[in-house]
Amino acid sequence: MNRDRLRKQFGNLLIHLVLGAGAALALFPFAWMLLGSVKSYNDATTAGFIPREWLWSNYLDAITVMNGSVPCRFDAAAPFAILDQCLLLRYFVNTIFVGIVVVLGVLATSVLAGYAFARLNFPGRNLLFGILLLTLMIPFELTLVPNFVFMTWFPTPESWLATTLGLSQEGTHNWINTYYALIVPFTASVFSIFLFRQFFRDIPNELFDAALLDGATHSRFLWSVVLPLSKPALVTSALLTFLGTWNALMWPLLVTNAPQMRPIQVGLTQFIGEAGTQVQLLMAGATLTILPIVILYLILQRWFVEGISSAGIRG
Amino acid sequence: MKTVRAFLLMVCVGALLSVMACAPAATPAPPPTNAPQPTTAPPTSAPANTQAPAVAPTTAPAANPTNPPKPTPTPPPPQVTAAPGALKIQFWHALTGASQVAEFQKLADQFNAANPQYYVQPILQGNYAATLQKMNAAITANSLPDMILGNPGDLGTYDAAGVMLPLDDYIKDPTDGLGALASQIDPALYFDTFDNRIVGISNGRSIQVMYFNADMLQATGFDKPPATFEEFEKVCQAVSKPPDTYCFALVPGASVFANLDWNQGGAYANADETKATFDDAAGVATLEWLKKLADKQWAYIPAAAFGDQTDFGNGKVAFTIGSTAGLPFYQNAVQGSSKPFKWGIAPLPRAANGKNNVDLFGPSIGILQTTPEKQKGAWQFLKFLLSKEVEEEWAQVTTYFPANRAAAEAVGAMDPTTVTNKAFASVIDKYKLAVTFLPDGKREPSAAAWQSVRDIVANMMTAVFTGKSGADFAATDPAGAAKEGVERVNKALGEFGK
Numbered sequence: 001m002n003r004d005r006l007r008k009q010f011g012n013l014l015i016h017l018v019l020g021a022g023a024a025l026a027l028f029p030f031a032w033m034l035l036g037s038v039k040s041y042n043d044a045t046t047a048g049f050i051p052r053e054w055l056w057s058n059y060l061d062a063i064t065v066m067n068g069s070v071p072c073r074f075d076a077a078a079p080f081a082i083l084d085q086c087l088l089l090r091y092f093v094n095t096i097f098v099g100i101v102v103v104l105g106v107l108a109t110s111v112l113a114g115y116a117f118a119r120l121n122f123p124g125r126n127l128l129f130g131i132l133l134l135t136l137m138i139p140f141e142l143t144l145v146p147n148f149v150f151m152t153w154f155p156t157p158e159s160w161l162a163t164t165l166g167l168s169q170e171g172t173h174n175w176i177n178t179y180y181a182l183i184v185p186f187t188a189s190v191f192s193i194f195l196f197r198q199f200f201r202d203i204p205n206e207l208f209d210a211a212l213l214d215g216a217t218h219s220r221f222l223w224s225v226v227l228p229l230s231k232p233a234l235v236t237s238a239l240l241t242f243l244g245t246w247n248a249l250m251w252p253l254l255v256t257n258a259p260q261m262r263p264i265q266v267g268l269t270q271f272i273g274e275a276g277t278q279v280q281l282l283m284a285g286a287t288l289t290i291l292p293i294v295i296l297y298l299i300l301q302r303w304f305v306e307g308i309s310s311a312g313i314r315g
Numbered sequence: 316m317k318t319v320r321a322f323l324l325m326v327c328v329g330a331l332l333s334v335m336a337c338a339p340a341a342t343p344a345p346p347p348t349n350a351p352q353p354t355t356a357p358p359t360s361a362p363a364n365t366q367a368p369a370v371a372p373t374t375a376p377a378a379n380p381t382n383p384p385k386p387t388p389t390p391p392p393p394q395v396t397a398a399p400g401a402l403k404i405q406f407w408h409a410l411t412g413a414s415q416v417a418e419f420q421k422l423a424d425q426f427n428a429a430n431p432q433y434y435v436q437p438i439l440q441g442n443y444a445a446t447l448q449k450m451n452a453a454i455t456a457n458s459l460p461d462m463i464l465g466n467p468g469d470l471g472t473y474d475a476a477g478v479m480l481p482l483d484d485y486i487k488d489p490t491d492g493l494g495a496l497a498s499q500i501d502p503a504l505y506f507d508t509f510d511n512r513i514v515g516i517s518n519g520r521s522i523q524v525m526y527f528n529a530d531m532l533q534a535t536g537f538d539k540p541p542a543t544f545e546e547f548e549k550v551c552q553a554v555s556k557p558p559d560t561y562c563f564a565l566v567p568g569a570s571v572f573a574n575l576d577w578n579q580g581g582a583y584a585n586a587d588e589t590k591a592t593f594d595d596a597a598g599v600a601t602l603e604w605l606k607k608l609a610d611k612q613w614a615y616i617p618a619a620a621f622g623d624q625t626d627f628g629n630g631k632v633a634f635t636i637g638s639t640a641g642l643p644f645y646q647n648a649v650q651g652s653s654k655p656f657k658w659g660i661a662p663l664p665r666a667a668n669g670k671n672n673v674d675l676f677g678p679s680i681g682i683l684q685t686t687p688e689k690q691k692g693a694w695q696f697l698k699f700l701l702s703k704e705v706e707e708e709w710a711q712v713t714t715y716f717p718a719n720r721a722a723a724e725a726v727g728a729m730d731p732t733t734v735t736n737k738a739f740a741s742v743i744d745k746y747k748l749a750v751t752f753l754p755d756g757k758r759e760p761s762a763a764a765w766q767s768v769r770d771i772v773a774n775m776m777t778a779v780f781t782g783k784s785g786a787d788f789a790a791t792d793p794a795g796a797a798k799e800g801v802e803r804v805n806k807a808l809g810e811f812g813k
Contacts, residue, residue, distance in 0.1 A: 042651020045625045065413040148452035176458055253441045254449050257405065257460075269441060273412025276621055276644030 036283035037062075044279040055280070062284035063088055066267035087259055088267060095263040096292075098182045099245040105187025106241045107234060113188075114196025115222050119208065129197070136190050144254065147185060151175040151255050181255035182263075186245065192237040199233040200226060235303035239296065246293055264289050397427070397434035404435045404692045408464035409446040409678065411439065414738070418712040426699045433692040435462075443469065443678075454478055459683050462693045467507040470515040470681045472763035480682040481512035485694045496701055496719065504756055505718040507679045509763075515679030518700045519715025521640040522752055523574055523674035525663050530656035531560075531633045540661040544579075544604055547634075547664040551613035554633045563614035564623035564632045565605065567776035569769040570674050571636050573759050575601045577672040578665035588760040590808065591768070594794075594801040600666075602779045602793035609780045616780060628652050636663060638676050639749045642714050642742040650741075660745050662752055671755045677715055711739040714746055716753060723750065764811035768804045775800035 036044050037058055039051040072086035083090050116122075117129050155163075155172030162168035175181040203226060211221045227234070249265040256262050268289060271282035297304065397403065410419050416439055423435045438460070440446040447469045453459050454476045463473065473479050486493045493500070500506070500516075507515030527540045535553035551562035565571070572593070573583045581597025584590065593601070608614035617623045621644075623635040628648025637645075639660070649658050662671040680700065682693040699705060706722030709715065711734065717723045727750050734740040759765070771788075778788035779796045790796040 040651055041647045042628070045628055045648050144448065145452045145455055149456045152456040152458045174458070249441075250445065250448075253445055254452060257407075257436075257438050259438075266439075269411055269439070270413045270416060272442070273415065273640075273644075276624060276641050276647075278413070 033283050033286055036280060037287045038284075039280050041278065041280050044283065058280050058284040059288065062271075062281045062288065065270050065278075065281060066091070066285055066288075084260055090260055091262060091264040091267050092292075094182075094261065095246055095265075098179065098263065099242045101179075101183050102186045102245045103238045103241045105183065106189045106192050107238060109188045110192035110196050110237060111222070111227070111230075111234075113193045115200055115218070115226065117193065117197040118200035120218070132190055132193065136194075140250075144250070147251075148254055151181045151185075154180070156180060176255055177257045177261055179261070182252060182261070185251075186241075189237070189241060192241065195237055196230070196233055199230055203229060232303045232306035235300050239300055239304055242296070243293060246289075398431035401427075401431060401434040402688055402692050404433055404462060404689055404696065405460035406435055406437045406462040406464070406693075406696070407440045407446060407450070407460040408437055409440060409443045410437075410464065411442050414712050418709065422700065422705060422709070423696075425705075426696055430692075430695060433695065435692075435696050447472065459685070461685050461689050462680060462682055462696065464678050464680050466766070467515055467517075467679045467758075467761040468763060468766040470507055470679055471509050471761055472766060473681065473683075474509045474512075474514045475763040478683055479514045480684045480690055481514060482516065482682065482694075483513050485682075485690075486513065491691075491694070493698065493701075496698065499703075499720045500701065500718045501720070504675060504753075504758075507681075507761065509761075515681040516697060516701070516718070517677055517679040518697075518706060518718050519709055519713055520675050520677035520718070520756075521638045521713075521715055522749060522756060523570055523636060523663065523676060524639055524660040524749060524752065526627060526635045526637060526645055527659055527661060528627065528630065528633045528656055529659050531630070533657075540659065541664055542661075543667045543669075544664045545667060548607070548613075550633065551608065551611070555611070555613045557612045557615075559631070561613065561615050561626075561632045563608055563634045564617050564626050565608070565614050565776075565780060566617065566623055566636070567773040567780065569772040570676070570759060572601065572772050572776055574636075574663050574672060574674040575604070577674075577757060578663055578669055579604075580666055580669050584760045584765075588762060588765070591801045591804040594797040598797045598801075599793050602776070602797055605776060606779050606782075606793055609782070614780075616777065624648050627658075630654050630656060639716075639746070640676070640714055642745055642749075643738040646738075646741050660749060662755065671752070672757045673752045673755045675756045675758045711736040714739060714742065716750060764808045767811055768807045771800060771803045771807065 032049070035049060035051055038054045038056055039058075040053055040055055043052050067086060067088040072082060072089060074082050083093060117125060152174045154175050156175060156178055159168070159170070159173040163170075163172050175184075207225055208221055211225055216224070246263075247265060248263060249269070252261075252263050253266060259266075268282065268285050271278040271285060406423070408419065410416055416437075419437050423437045427434050440449050443466050446463075446465055450459075450463065450465070450469070450473055454473065459478060463470070465473075470479065485491070486497065502513075504520060505517045506513050507517070525540065529540075531554050532538070532540065532550060535550070537550050537553070541547040541550050547563075554560060555562045576583045576593050576598050579597035579600045581595055581601065582592050583598075585592050592598070605614075617626060619625070623632070623637065624641065624644055625648065626632045627635050627645065628651075630652060642660075645658065649655060662673055665671055680697055682690055682697065684690070685693075700709070701719055703719050703722045703725065706717035706719040707725050710717045710722065710726045717726060727747055729743060731740050731743045734743060739746070774787040775796050778784055778791050779793055782791050784791050788796065788799065790799040
């Protein structure tokens with residue numbers, strides 16, 4: 001009995017050691033970033049792990065640089081003017097706004113598509129789903145130019161409407177340098193469709209049969225039964241989508257020209273020069289940038305883990 | 316009820332998307348106009364090489380290692396807003412780095428204030444690679460800016476696509492041309508010519524130099540940097556104590572290889588720059604030299620970006636090769652090292668009977684074919700950037716060498732104690748030294764096709780240095796690698812654009 005207990009305790013210890021090592025490995029880059037953010041340039045490029053000098057002013061410097069070296073001034077008479085004048089704030093607002101709308105779009109399209117692939121029987125369902133999954137294999141870089149060209153083809157709805165109704169003689173504007181280009185191409189996510197399809201397939205058929213007996217339609221069943229049971233998948237999809245939008249750099253750079261339209265990641269590029277990098281300011285900027293995401297993750301952590309495990313996806 | 320709520324939510328999302336319409340919208344690109352007829356291009360040959368200058372280690376690091384001069388700029392004045400009716404000129408650039416972005420915006424603001432009929436908007440498009448990618452997409456979509464700053468080779472790529480404006484007629488225009496400025500600019504160094512048309516003008520170049528740890532050399536009995544490959548090897552033999560200390564941190568790249576090849580007496584490419592020629596004796600000797608450094612464990616390839624700078628600052632390596640644009644970064648890295656040391660710059664080593672060559676770097680500025688009015692405005696701004704006062708200011712922020720000779724002389728004569736830009740003041744002695752290397756300036760082939768083969772050359776160097784063949788490169792022996800490299804490069808050059 002004692003031997004069994006000892007063996008179990010030893011097993012537990014071993015598991016915790018391995019998990020601890022894994023956690024330390026995962027946390028190391030964050031620790032490096034946090035410590036790097038308070039080092040001097042010299043410390044960050046030449047010294048060890050622990051700062052020789054703790055320079056909290058790096059955060060102020062990072063904010064100044066990300067703001068284009070222009071101080072933010074709030075004017076009570078025109079409070080929203082700060083969004084045009086204070087670039088860092090504008091970057092954050094843009095990123096949050098785009099992130100929220102993209103998440104809403106992805107959830108709307110993915111839930112419907114995932115439900116269709118999971119619960120509706122129609123000819124070619126599996127083939128279509130297979131084709132959909134195939135698109136995951138196409139690298140983003142390959143679609144960059146064609147997607148950019150698309151953005152120049154589409155007129156913005158308001159300019160199209162104004163021109164059509166004869167309210168404007170300016171002609172239509174394309175989507176370049178608008179939120180449309182930052183949002184619309186990302187409102188459908190194959191990964192999220194896959195996630196929801198896997199999740200919805202695990203919902204027992206008995207629930208659907210019972211709902212059917214009560215006279216529920218597919219939309220009623222989806223809204224009243226499936227979605228309340230799918231909070232982990234919803235949270236997972238939302239979080240991953242938001243994260244993707246938050247980290248986007250190449251596409252926003254490509255489709256925007258005005259700094260006022262750009263997201264927070266663009267601010268970080270200010271620290272990387274042709275011949276060197278301001279490592280300590282980059283770390284401080286990166287810390288500021290990931291802070292909202294970390295807070296969001298901590299709040300939604302339970303559902304996120306549940307969603308990942310129940311959809312059978314491992315990182 | 317819930318369905319109604321869902322509907323309302325969707326309506327809200329729709330409304331939200333409509334609100335986004337308030338965002339600034341892009342102005343459709345105007346149709347390109349006919350470019351002026353090409354005229355005779357200025358000579359493109361490099362100036363005659365001179366003897367290697369005597370190079371001595373320069374100043375010791377400052378006393379306070381924890382408070383180095385920051386390249387962070389002083390806040391510029393608020394941005395000038397466009398005057399009513401001002402013609403907007405979009406200037407896409409790749410000037411990453413806070414100080415350069417801020418300074419460039421400041422210069423645009425100055426120009427806009429003095430020329431209210433124009434409104435130049437500098438727009439950062441990421442680094443050079445990102446800018447190239449965006450330009451390629453923009454060319455496909457005909458959604459182009461009015462001005463572009465990029466590597467000379469990138470300008471060649473855009474020119475091959477037929478979107479660049481030849482500047483010859485603008486330069487020679489009797490009323491609005493470069494005028495007196497023309498005599499101040501060396502066309503061989505600062506003009507980018509493709510198909511006998513000037514397509515780009517640089518407002519500042521940098522050069523490729525060898526950074527050396529003077530204290531490390533002195534400790535092993537060398538009082539000056541090696542001038543030849545043989546001297547370099549002797550130093551390496553003395554200073555290398557792997558894994559603690561290495562002689563040379565090699566970052567494989569086409570520029571490093573081209574410069575070493577030139578210094579071995581090679582040409583790298585044929586006269587009309589249509590084919591690579593580094594499978595000759597000089598090219599093979601260059602690769603043999605690199606292999607020797609690797610076999611003797613005198614050199615290594617740093618794993619991280621700018622790892623050579625970091626290791627240099629940490630006193631782990633005696634030599635690195637880099638652009639003079641990195642001078643302030645090296646200064647910062649060394650200044651706060653736990654064991655500060657004297658350091659300096661010198662031309663890359665050459666063959667004993669050979670001559671020095673320094674590879675010229677630095678971006679160029681081009682004007683896109685838009686409307687005559689916009690082209691004129693863009694030309695005015697380009698001339699403004701080349702003016703003496705602006706060039707002087709720009710050189711201090713970027714450590715580039717001004718195209719304008721008068722500006723270069725003024726910067727060269729600056730007293731370090733009176734220079735207001737602290738980062739520049741800390742490296743001004745080395746900057747002045749680098750100026751003396753400029754007569755040995757030489758440019759790599761910059762036609763668009765050559766940009767596509769740079770990775771092949773870097774992979775060739777890596778394969779020989781590491782002795783590992785792979786999908787990127789098969790041969791690992793110097794002669795075989797040079798042969799394979801030239802074959803691959805020439806095949807790629809031949810297929811470019813097809």
